[in-house]
Amino acid sequence: MEPSKICRLPLFAWTCAESEGQKEVVPMCPKHGGAKTRFGTFGTGMIVTCHEERNHLVKLCNRQEFEAERKEATARLYPSPQREEEQVP
Numbered sequence: 838m839e840p841s842k843i844c845r846l847p848l849f850a851w852t853c854a855e856s857e858g859q860k861e862v863v864p865m866c867p868k869h870g871g872a873k874t875r876f877g878t879f880g881t882g883m884i885v886t887c888h889e890e891r892n893h894l895v896k897l898c899n900r901q902e903f904e905a906e907r908k909e910a911t912a913r914l915y916p917s918p919q920r921e922e923e924q925v926p
């Protein structure tokens with residue numbers, strides 16, 4: 838499956854993924870182009886893993902840098918100002 842749009846930033850190349858009708862901006866695996874990745878918190882940082890190979894670690898990174906890049910990628914991939922950060926209690 839070819840990703841329609843890619844936004845390359847220093848940490849990751851980002852693309853839009855659609856799951857269950859929800860569009861999401863996700864980092865891409867640099868080794869398996871277009872492979873689906875998962876990300877989550879890991880200690881004080883973020884961990885990004887890839888589904889293509891078992892336990893393929895894409896990158897560990899600083900959480901703030903990850904969020905900042907994701908925000909920038911989102912702004913570039915979706916140039917409308919509709920997205921609002923959800924407040925986390």
Ligand SMILES: [Zn+2]
Nearest residue numbers: 866869887893
């Ligand atoms: Zn991979």
